[in-house]
Amino acid sequence: MEYTVQKLGNLAGISTRALRYYDEIGLLKPARKSSSGYRIYGQPEVDKLQQILFYRELGLELEQIKNIVNNPGFNGSRALEEHREKLLAKRMQLDLLIINVEKTISAKGGESIMADNEKFEGFKQKLVDDNEQQYGREIRDKYGDDVVNQSNAKMLNMSEEKYQAFTLLEQEVLDRLAEAVKTGDPSSELAQQTAELHRQWLGFTWPSYSKEAHMGLAEMYVADERFAAYYDKVQPGAAQFLRDAIAAYTAQNQ
Amino acid sequence: MEYTVQKLGNLAGISTRALRYYDEIGLLKPARKSSSGYRIYGQPEVDKLQQILFYRELGLELEQIKNIVNNPGFNGSRALEEHREKLLAKRMQLDLLIINVEKTISAKGGESIMADNEKFEGFKQKLVDDNEQQYGREIRDKYGDDVVNQSNAKMLNMSEEKYQAFTLLEQEVLDRLAEAVKTGDPSSELAQQTAELHRQWLGFTWPSYSKEAHMGLAEMYVADERFAAYYDKVQPGAAQFLRDAIAAYTAQNQ
DNA sequence: ACTTGACCTTGACGCAACGTCAAGGTGTAT
DNA sequence: ATACACCTTGACGTTGCGTCAAGGTCAAGT
Numbered sequence: 001m002e003y004t005v006q007k008l009g010n011l012a013g014i015s016t017r018a019l020r021y022y023d024e025i026g027l028l029k030p031a032r033k034s035s036s037g038y039r040i041y042g043q044p045e046v047d048k049l050q051q052i053l054f055y056r057e058l059g060l061e062l063e064q065i066k067n068i069v070n071n072p073g074f075n076g077s078r079a080l081e082e083h084r085e086k087l088l089a090k091r092m093q094l095d096l097l098i099i100n101v102e103k104t105i106s107a108k109g110g111e112s113i114m115a116d117n118e119k120f121e122g123f124k125q126k127l128v129d130d131n132e133q134q135y136g137r138e139i140r141d142k143y144g145d146d147v148v149n150q151s152n153a154k155m156l157n158m159s160e161e162k163y164q165a166f167t168l169l170e171q172e173v174l175d176r177l178a179e180a181v182k183t184g185d186p187s188s189e190l191a192q193q194t195a196e197l198h199r200q201w202l203g204f205t206w207p208s209y210s211k212e213a214h215m216g217l218a219e220m221y222v223a224d225e226r227f228a229a230y231y232d233k234v235q236p237g238a239a240q241f242l243r244d245a246i247a248a249y250t251a252q253n254q
Numbered sequence: 255m256e257y258t259v260q261k262l263g264n265l266a267g268i269s270t271r272a273l274r275y276y277d278e279i280g281l282l283k284p285a286r287k288s289s290s291g292y293r294i295y296g297q298p299e300v301d302k303l304q305q306i307l308f309y310r311e312l313g314l315e316l317e318q319i320k321n322i323v324n325n326p327g328f329n330g331s332r333a334l335e336e337h338r339e340k341l342l343a344k345r346m347q348l349d350l351l352i353i354n355v356e357k358t359i360s361a362k363g364g365e366s367i368m369a370d371n372e373k374f375e376g377f378k379q380k381l382v383d384d385n386e387q388q389y390g391r392e393i394r395d396k397y398g399d400d401v402v403n404q405s406n407a408k409m410l411n412m413s414e415e416k417y418q419a420f421t422l423l424e425q426e427v428l429d430r431l432a433e434a435v436k437t438g439d440p441s442s443e444l445a446q447q448t449a450e451l452h453r454q455w456l457g458f459t460w461p462s463y464s465k466e467a468h469m470g471l472a473e474m475y476v477a478d479e480r481f482a483a484y485y486d487k488v489q490p491g492a493a494q495f496l497r498d499a500i501a502a503y504t505a506q507n508q
Numbered sequence: 509a510c511t512t513g514a515c516c517t518t519g520a521c522g523c524a525a526c527g528t529c530a531a532g533g534t535g536t537a538t
Numbered sequence: 539a540t541a542c543a544c545c546t547t548g549a550c551g552t553t554g555c556g557t558c559a560a561g562g563t564c565a566a567g568t
Contacts, residue, residue, distance in 0.1 A: 001370065006544065011371060013378035013410075020546090021526060036534055038545055043370075050358065050373045057351060057377075062525070077362050084355045087348060094345050097311060101338045104304065108331050116255065116297075117265055119304045123311075124267035156267075260515065271555060274517090279554095290563050292516055316554070 002031070003041045012049055027066045028052060051076065054083040058090065058133045086133055093129050096122035099220060115213040117205075121220075124205060128152050156205065166204045173197045177242055178234045186244035187252075194242065195249035211250040218246040256285070257295045266303055281320040282306060305330060308337040312344065312387045340387055347383050350376030353474055369467040371459075375474075378459060382406050410459065420458040427451045431496055432488045440498035441506075448496065449503035465504035472500035 005016040022028040023039060028049060030039035041049075048069055055065040068074060100122045107114035131152055149163055158166065176197055180190035199214060221239045222228055228239035235241075259270040276282040277293060282302055284293035295303075302323055309319040322328065354376045361368035385406055403417055412420065430451055434444035453468060475493045476482055482493035489495075 004545075012374045013381045015527080016545090017526060017528085025525095034534095034545090036545075037547090038534080046370050046373065053374070053377050054351070054355065057380075077359070080355055080359045080362065084352065084359065087352045087355060091345060091348050091352065094341060094348065097308070098338065098341045098345065101308065101334055101341060105331070105334045105338065108334065116300050119300065120266045120307070123307050126311075127267045258516075269555080270516090271557085275555060288516090288563095290516075291518090292563080 001043070003046070005039055005041075008041050008046070008049070011046070012053065014053070022052070022062070025062060025066065026070070027062055047076065051079055051083075054080075054087075058083065058086050059130050060134050064134065089129060090133075093122065093126055096125055099223070103216070103220075112216070113212050114216070115210055118213055118216060121217075124156065128156065158204070162204065166201070169197060169201045169204070173201055174231075174234055177231065177238055180245065181235045181238050181241045186241060187248040191241070191245035192249055192252075195245045198242070198246065199249070214246060215250050218243040255297070257300070259293055259295075262295050262300070262303070265300070266307060268307070276306070276316070279316060279320065280324070281316055301330065305333055305337075308334075308341075312337065312340050313384050314388050318388065343383060344387075347376065347380055350379055353477070357470070357474070366470070367466050368470070369464055372467055372470060375471075378410065382410065412458070416458065420455070423451060423455045423458070427455055428485075428488055431485065431492055434499065435489045435492050435495045440495060441502040445495070445499035446503055446506075449499045452496070452500065453503070468500060469504050472497040 003011065005019045009016045009019055019028070019039070023030060028045060031042040031045055032040050034040055051069055052065055055068065056062075060068075068079075100119070103112065103114060103121075104119060106112045149167075152163060156163065156166075173194060176190065176194040180188065180194045183190055185191060199209065202214065202217070203209060221231060222243045231239035231242055257265065259273045263270045263273055273282070273293070277284060282299060285296040285299055286294050288294055305323055306319055309322065310316075314322075322333075354373070357366070357368060357375075358373060360366045403421075406417060410417065410420075427448060430444065430448040434442065434448045437444055439445060453463065456468065456471070457463060475485060476497045485493035485496055
């Protein structure tokens, strides 16, 4: 089946202007031009447009999309698998915002206290995630990790060194957590070290620290299974354990 | 606590440039200016910025956001409730895309057939949803439904009359489904009428119809509980029933 | 007091991704 | 031939900043 700009635009839900623009920039060329000059698109273009729309949804710039889909080595199936992963990640990021708004509602109702930095939970993560979507895989493969890390660091207004320390500390939290969980005791030395490391990690993105906010975040980790999953990859029950460790940590440092 | 542009920008994950721009357009004015001309923000501005970021996340233009948050009647708590609703809707819309990519992967693997129009499921819904976020509540309240419906119709490249018919038919499907489900028989006259109405509804957005695609969509309705919920609001089990009705309908019209 | 580096200001240019409009050609049904 | 929907190219304009320049301010260290 063949499509002119309006048919294809209707099919996909984009404007004819966008299709002409995509032609102009070399992102999506029509299969051919009719004798009267009309753009005629075919099946391969339909499939390619689908890919383009997924990439666009994930926040990539058109020039980037162009470089990806027009690469001779482009693999449509593999790309689809990646879209899926990234859409799931985007969904999780959206979940962060939903939880944020729910917490803010709760705080507004006087049921809890919310620190200023908590009010922006999710938005900053979105920065890094969006940056990762845009530059992550392709650029890492091509230029190595530094370019992306620099960009992520910039997003969070950190030096590259600081960002590296940030990500290393995150890994250390996970590693220490894995060990601590084996003790089965959230107030054990290892568990308290984990909580302290976690606190240090928070220091990178929080302008100020409070035990309440720390505890609030820990509660969030277990309040929703989607976030518990991040820590439970270390060990089932690790998110709960970390919450308890933080509870002990914040109570002890009162 | 008070913040200068960089502190507030770091807190919220936005650039100093954005904050200055927001000041410039009157969206977010600082609490005061220091003797040296520095912008100084306080607690009310922090809360307001959070609201702005939620609206921005939901796709509203800054001018629109400005009109909303600077309205003397603006109610922060009510706004937060609305953010929550809309974020959940956005999440559902994202789920559509995830299911689409999963179906495309399946089709690529030869496990199923996928029509061209199915490849863009979710993207077109995104158009209407985004439009609704931008213009829905406030404009409907202010000017009535027609302005938004016109805009939605334009999004889907329909006349206003066609869009009205489209939305009315959608309601009719739900109404007929409610009745049909009471028969308990997916091949009953009522159930088959429902499936026929559903097919007509699809005719508004699909350039071509196929039984396979129809069946595929019906499977989607029950494959994921998040979408089943849309039909199950009629009656628990209605999504399943509709799927079965469509199965009978497409088998019978073979 | 002076220096240094981080942070602040205003002003201005430029960009991505189109939306909109104008002028004129094409296809199809009546 | 007419009418209407759709096509083309060309061009201007918009939104929301990113980036840069020039110069002022703040705070800690010497």
